[in-house]
Amino acid sequence: MDFRKRYGEFLMNITDVLGLVKDKLNLLEKELKNNLDSDIEMVNEVAYYVFQSGGKRLRPVFMFLSAAMFGYEGYRDIILSGVVEYIHTATLLHDDVIDGAKFRRGKLSANQVYGNDITVLCGDFLYSRAFVNLVKDGDSRVQMILANAAKTMSEGEVFQLVKTASFDLNFQDYEKIIFSKTAVLFSACCEIGAIISNCTMDESEKLKDFGKIVGLSFQMSDDILDYLGDPEQTGKKPGTDLKEGKMTLPLIIMRDLLDAEELEKVKKIFSSEPSENDIEYVIHLMKKYDIKRRGELFVDSYTLKAKKILSELPDNEYRKGLEFLADYVILRDK
Amino acid sequence: MDFRKRYGEFLMNITDVLGLVKDKLNLLEKELKNNLDSDIEMVNEVAYYVFQSGGKRLRPVFMFLSAAMFGYEGYRDIILSGVVEYIHTATLLHDDVIDGAKFRRGKLSANQVYGNDITVLCGDFLYSRAFVNLVKDGDSRVQMILANAAKTMSEGEVFQLVKTASFDLNFQDYEKIIFSKTAVLFSACCEIGAIISNCTMDESEKLKDFGKIVGLSFQMSDDILDYLGDPEQTGKKPGTDLKEGKMTLPLIIMRDLLDAEELEKVKKIFSSEPSENDIEYVIHLMKKYDIKRRGELFVDSYTLKAKKILSELPDNEYRKGLEFLADYVILRDK
Numbered sequence A, B: 001m002d003f004r005k006r007y008g009e010f011l012m013n014i015t016d017v018l019g020l021v022k023d024k025l026n027l028l029e030k031e032l033k034n035n036l037d038s039d040i041e042m043v044n045e046v047a048y049y050v051f052q053s054g055g056k057r058l059r060p061v062f063m064f065l066s067a068a069m070f071g072y073e074g075y076r077d078i079i080l081s082g083v084v085e086y087i088h089t090a091t092l093l094h095d096d097v098i099d100g101a102k103f104r105r106g107k108l109s110a111n112q113v114y115g116n117d118i119t120v121l122c123g124d125f126l127y128s129r130a131f132v133n134l135v136k137d138g139d140s141r142v143q144m145i146l147a148n149a150a151k152t153m154s155e156g157e158v159f160q161l162v163k164t165a166s167f168d169l170n171f172q173d174y175e176k177i178i179f180s181k182t183a184v185l186f187s188a189c190c191e192i193g194a195i196i197s198n199c200t201m202d203e204s205e206k207l208k209d210f211g212k213i214v215g216l217s218f219q220m221s222d223d224i225l226d227y228l229g230d231p232e233q234t235g236k237k238p239g240t241d242l243k244e245g246k247m248t249l250p251l252i253i254m255r256d257l258l259d260a261e262e263l264e265k266v267k268k269i270f271s272s273e274p275s276e277n278d279i280e281y282v283i284h285l286m287k288k289y290d291i292k293r294r295g296e297l298f299v300d301s302y303t304l305k306a307k308k309i310l311s312e313l314p315d316n317e318y319r320k321g322l323e324f325l326a327d328y329v330i331l332r333d334k
Helices: A003-008 A014-019 A022-034 A043-052 A058-069 A074-099 A109-116 A114-138 A140-163 A171-196 A201-228 A250-255 A260-271 A275-288 A291-310 A319-330 B003-008 B012-022 B022-034 B040-053 B056-067 B076-099 B109-116 B116-137 B140-163 B170-194 B201-228 B249-255 B260-271 B276-288 B290-308 B317-329
Strands: none
Touching: A003 B249, A003 B276, A014 A022, A014 A058, A014 A319, A022 A058, A022 A074, A043 A074, A043 A114, A043 B022, A043 B140, A058 A074, A058 A171, A058 A201, A058 A319, A074 A114, A074 A140, A074 A171, A109 A114, A114 A140, A114 B116, A140 A171, A140 B040, A140 B116, A140 B260, A171 A201, A171 A250, A171 B109, A171 B276, A201 A250, A201 A275, A201 A319, A201 B040, A250 A275, A250 A291, A250 B290, A260 A275, A275 A291, A291 A319, A319 B003, B003 B140, B012 B022, B012 B056, B012 B317, B022 B040, B022 B056, B022 B076, B040 B076, B040 B116, B040 B140, B056 B076, B056 B170, B056 B201, B056 B317, B076 B109, B076 B116, B076 B170, B076 B317, B109 B116, B116 B140, B116 B170, B170 B201, B170 B249, B201 B249, B201 B276, B249 B260, B249 B290, B260 B276, B260 B290, B276 B290, B290 B317
């Protein structure tokens, strides 16, 4: 059976899931903006610019659902998901400077509007602002999870810079990169949601693993969309990763399928500054070798594992929300 | 009486002061290197490159002396001064990227050796590594002091970028900038030294103020040396701040002394890309108007205030060490 049909059986959609945590999301938006209380107007301006442009707030949604699944009713998930968004945004600001990005979420990126210098510093501001709120929250277990996550994320970016220029990147190193880049923070969100609701250690460990696996599949699906998404939906030109010389899942899968001549050509394209024609050629090959479907099937094996973990946790609408999200990271088209 | 003569009366010198905390400094060097335990070799390499080049470890010395003055005998000052050096180094790495610096402490700067991208990320790594150790230490009062210090430092850098391009920068804004840039971390070191030795709130507040004032005078004296230091001693070409369009103390003092024609010329030089001749001209004027002495006298008023605060604290060799350092920040020639 086509695995996509299996997904059709679900009764929820993304609007239903977001509806479960709508009030939380509204409180979070207020929290994010209320904290922009710097004496230095420019700092608030840049942070406001970035937060106003939205973003899916997917990490907070994972934390809210994880906490709600265990009946959490307090306000700490608002504060702590705000901390996560600060850390996440700080890394985006620094990444955009490093990649010389021009756009972010359909708007000019902060580095284009405010310059690299102010953008780097506002990233630093958001890191330290996050830390201030974490200290106020006062839970050393949560603090350690996020401190280690931030550490892993910066290490992972360095590893990516050092490694992904290599066409021979193996899957293990690729997974290490996307763990650091994405999955560690998803994992932290789910674990923290569990911890603040005082569930058992076994339960919080399960949510930690769930978050990690969903985070990996989220990034893999992102990497597939980068080549094979519909630009009308993603709002991005296909092939950015190829342009930036980043070796990702679709190319790793295709590498083993190409004939000798194609392989030689793709290898050469990857190692040079690819032209628009080069990118089109690589995408053409990806379509020829059905990489979207192969990639999605590969990601699907992660999703199944993630949902198996969930099946051992309390069955309620919030768990169903998390199940849906595990699917959504594959099925989404942007 | 020439204020420099007054300094001659002291019985200590910098070697004596460092001798008081020699064992601590050795332990700190080990601590700094032991913590470079990243899985990612490149991260360790960059951090090692930066720490190996030394630096005066002035901030740790302030913490050690502050703690020892109140009889502290534990190991927390090693850990926490390591945290301070990580935060300080992270800001240096990011500053060097922002300023496009070529050298740091007589060696090629990290951005020159490893590139801007890796340098920004290693700064982030050091921030988060600092945070991990702070969480391990577990003292929320200390955590809050350093979280707020990091926040103030990033805000201050933004404020500096926005403000110091202005030739009309007033002294109040200048002081705000150097507080954020330098004094807040000196202040944190002294306060933390006091806090971990369980002294009274009144005593830790005094050390906090002492550190702030010494930090301000340290940065002011640095800004004087930037124009008027002996390049053989400082290892830097004079006039870097002028080149970078930063309005600092010597120029602020001189601004009010120049005749109309000189003022016009200097203003024009400040607002353009100054040539070597331009820089020489400004330094020539600074000598003509005796700015070194005027500047030092101005800083001296801070030092006197700082030592007045110390006089109310326990009288022992560690206090004498701090007194000497308060003088040293003026008298040093590098």
